[in-house]
Amino acid sequence: MIRLIRFSRMLVLSFLVTQQTVYADDHPIPDEYVYCTVCHGILFGGNVATAAPKLTGLSAWYIESQLRAFRDGLRGTHIEDLAGLEMRPMAEMLSEERLSQVSRLVATLPNQNQLDNPGKRTERGKQLYSGCGACHGADGRGNQQFAAPNLVTQDSWYLIKQLNNYRNNIRGTQDRDIPGRQMRSAVSGLESEQDLIDVVSFIQSMQ
Amino acid sequence: MIREFSRRQFLNAIGSAGGSAAVYQSALALGLLSTSHNVRASLKPVPEASKKVILLGAGLASLTSAYELERAGYECTILEASHRIGGRSLTIRGGDTVDELGYPQKCDFDKNKDLFFNAGPSRIPIHHHHLMHYLRTFQIPLEVFTNNNRNAWVHDTKAFGGKRMRIKQYTADARGFMAELSSKSLNRNDFDRPFTDNDFERFQAFLKSYGDLDENALYKGSSRAGYQSGGMITPAIKKTPIDFREILNSSFWEHRMHWAQSEDQSAPMLTATGGMDTIIDGFVDNIDSKILLNAQVQNVQLHEHSVSVSYRHEGQLKQVSGDYCFNSIPKHIMSGIPNNFPRDYQTALSSIPRGLLFKMGIQMNKRFWEDEDIYGGFSWSDQDIEQLWYPPHGLFSKKGIMIVYMFNDEATYRFGLLNPQQRLEKALHEAEAIHPDIRKYVDSAVSVPWHRMNHTMGCTAKWTPELRDQWFKRLQEPVGRHYMIGDQISYHPGWQEGAFGSAHFALSHLNARQHNEITTHVNAINHGQGA
Numbered sequence A: 001m002i003r004l005i006r007f008s009r010m011l012v013l014s015f016l017v018t019q020q021t022v023y024a025d026d027h028p029i030p031d032e033y034v035y036c037t038v039c040h041g042i043l044f045g046g047n048v049a050t051a052a053p054k055l056t057g058l059s060a061w062y063i064e065s066q067l068r069a070f071r072d073g074l075r076g077t078h079i080e081d082l083a084g085l086e087m088r089p090m091a092e093m094l095s096e097e098r099l100s101q102v103s104r105l106v107a108t109l110p111n112q113n114q115l116d117n118p119g120k121r122t123e124r125g126k127q128l129y130s131g132c133g134a135c136h137g138a139d140g141r142g143n144q145q146f147a148a149p150n151l152v153t154q155d156s157w158y159l160i161k162q163l164n165n166y167r168n169n170i171r172g173t174q175d176r177d178i179p180g181r182q183m184r185s186a187v188s189g190l191e192s193e194q195d196l197i198d199v200v201s202f203i204q205s206m207q
Numbered sequence B: 001m002i003r004e005f006s007r008r009q010f011l012n013a014i015g016s017a018g019g020s021a022a023v024y025q026s027a028l029a030l031g032l033l034s035t036s037h038n039v040r041a042s043l044k045p046v047p048e049a050s051k052k053v054i055l056l057g058a059g060l061a062s063l064t065s066a067y068e069l070e071r072a073g074y075e076c077t078i079l080e081a082s083h084r085i086g087g088r089s090l091t092i093r094g095g096d097t098v099d100e101l102g103y104p105q106k107c108d109f110d111k112n113k114d115l116f117f118n119a120g121p122s123r124i125p126i127h128h129h130h131l132m133h134y135l136r137t138f139q140i141p142l143e144v145f146t147n148n149n150r151n152a153w154v155h156d157t158k159a160f161g162g163k164r165m166r167i168k169q170y171t172a173d174a175r176g177f178m179a180e181l182s183s184k185s186l187n188r189n190d191f192d193r194p195f196t197d198n199d200f201e202r203f204q205a206f207l208k209s210y211g212d213l214d215e216n217a218l219y220k221g222s223s224r225a226g227y228q229s230g231g232m233i234t235p236a237i238k239k240t241p242i243d244f245r246e247i248l249n250s251s252f253w254e255h256r257m258h259w260a261q262s263e264d265q266s267a268p269m270l271t272a273t274g275g276m277d278t279i280i281d282g283f284v285d286n287i288d289s290k291i292l293l294n295a296q297v298q299n300v301q302l303h304e305h306s307v308s309v310s311y312r313h314e315g316q317l318k319q320v321s322g323d324y325c326f327n328s329i330p331k332h333i334m335s336g337i338p339n340n341f342p343r344d345y346q347t348a349l350s351s352i353p354r355g356l357l358f359k360m361g362i363q364m365n366k367r368f369w370e371d372e373d374i375y376g377g378f379s380w381s382d383q384d385i386e387q388l389w390y391p392p393h394g395l396f397s398k399k400g401i402m403i404v405y406m407f408n409d410e411a412t413y414r415f416g417l418l419n420p421q422q423r424l425e426k427a428l429h430e431a432e433a434i435h436p437d438i439r440k441y442v443d444s445a446v447s448v449p450w451h452r453m454n455h456t457m458g459c460t461a462k463w464t465p466e467l468r469d470q471w472f473k474r475l476q477e478p479v480g481r482h483y484m485i486g487d488q489i490s491y492h493p494g495w496q497e498g499a500f501g502s503a504h505f506a507l508s509h510l511n512a513r514q515h516n517e518i519t520t521h522v523n524a525i526n527h528g529q530g531a
């Protein structure tokens, strides 16, 4: 009885919307992808508290490649990789069509959030980055030919985490994961936590 | 003299810790903060000027706030991202959708009033006074909840050859041995004055009684363990005590044995008849405020005299503003929602880790546990499944919902990685150690990993002592006209009482500032005394 009352109340309430609509022509995210924003933040701005990175600033081809990597079990399978393991079922849920569609959609969103760290140019950072530029570009904005993503719009917590994932054999370990394996071999020059901080600060200073 | 000030100045001012602490102190001094026994919010009628409150989330914290605010004449709007009201207070029945990110499930339980699954709260501790107050106000039907059933089983992979043991036998034997050993090792001369000979004798007697020892202070088994046989028309035969070393090897005594004696778990406890969401119904039936469902908050902006909130609804972005905002969105989700909060406040929101909890409801086509003299309560295992619940209601009926509940982070993590079918498989595999035939009785199951539920992504807020020192006050106090609420902003995260307590804190604070009993930051800034 009580449950029936509650249900009818819910129906009535959904007609009571009287608030004004704002930024109607801004970037509303279609209903079917709203759930992504529960973790990745509204407008995909990233959320350190759920460990889900900012996705704005990334190209559609890279987003798509990562969704495929998660879906096909190339990423997010290591037992210690809570964040990756949490993302994997989200990609598994996507049909082929949706997978491309959401990638294109996210790539069109404005990159509006400030970085969590303003970045800093140090000699050490520059030196460490010199090996990265070959793939990620001298400006850090990525190069599709090498499957290497844009790095300069990403928050430092996530860049450091991913570099550690490569260093600790959590990401880029599987035979079929050719881009991941290439990237993993590129982290051998990063020896200490300080190296990670220096190279990431340098990357962020290029924004 | 009211002078113009920039948004930045305003934000700096409301962000100043000194100012916030001052508000808190004066509220305390005025006795405005509710204690556990002062459960009525008793808000004064609202002044005409500022009476619109926007509440974010439709869990217990927001619903309580709206209920109290309405009664004082405030106008409330509640925005809820989910398709349902209630947040973590979730009771699942046949036909319901389980909104897990990645593995949305449909519940296939039979439609029957007893076949429900409290996936969130089930237990009502009687000293949770705000909760009891609302239960009484709404006349919610209650029944006793069995939180400790001595007839249920202890299973320990490291003891008793992995064989299940009745909790009563384990407890009686553990106490018996402990009392016997203490008694043997006691030496009158070890006790200094003022311990008298009489005290010593009394203590020996205490041990005998505590452990059920014989006249020579030896433990030879106890009826407390349950009889091996007989006792009615044939003589009672006691059980042979278990080997004390086996008890030591087991891990049950580490915490599970004492669990039902802890502050919030001790008998008697209550539960809501027909499911805990009857409490949500109680609020909803007594609230007139608008509750918008499927309204995900997208942006929260603090202004000098108001708070504006953007949200998506039916595919469009809308905006609403109010004089105040009560925000119960889980802090780890709020930290991903654009806002103009002071930086340290935003840091605080993202700094408190989210907890993991996991529950699974399994419909059994036979109440096979009743054949083992088990009615309610739960068995314990040292495997991942931890607690295996037997429904305390619907006794003698045909079917029942068993619950697997785990709160150990690692176990929960392991279960959360699996898909629902694999989770059921793992749970049954482990449960077979307690009930070898359990698979025969399974109809269907749904599982709820709270750290992956849509719009929740965690329970319980993981405050450490250091995080408390650093951030608790900051988040408990308002920032401008915006209050964070919910069990997350309490010393009782993971309990409904925490949600009520936090709401009442914010309500009393709001009441005091509305009636000029405390000076808010905004006033302080207006008079040029800002930080």
Ligand SMILES: Cc1cc2nc3c(=O)[nH]c(=O)nc-3n(C[C@H](O)[C@H](O)[C@H](O)COP(=O)(O)OP(=O)(O)OC[C@H]3O[C@@H](n4cnc5c(N)ncnc54)[C@H](O)[C@@H]3O)c2cc1C
Pocket (backbone or CB within 6 Å): B056, B057, B058, B059, B060, B061, B062, B079, B080, B081, B082, B085, B086, B087, B088, B089, B119, B120, B121, B122, B123, B124, B295, B296, B297, B298, B328, B329, B330, B333, B337, B357, B358, B359, B450, B454, B455, B456, B459, B485, B486, B487, B488, B493, B494, B495, B496, B497, B498, B499
């Ligand atoms: C497994 C489990 C067992 C528990 N057992 C007990 C028990 O036995 N006894 C007890 O007293 N308590 C228990 N609890 C705790 C109890 O459920 C909580 O304390 C209480 O429900 C918290 O209410 P709340 O309003 O603070 O938060 P919530 O109920 O989490 O409400 C927050 C609301 O915000 C909404 N939201 C999220 N994002 C947005 C957005 N962007 N826009 C709008 N809305 C949003 C959510 O959908 C949700 O409805 C248990 C909890 C769990 C998970």
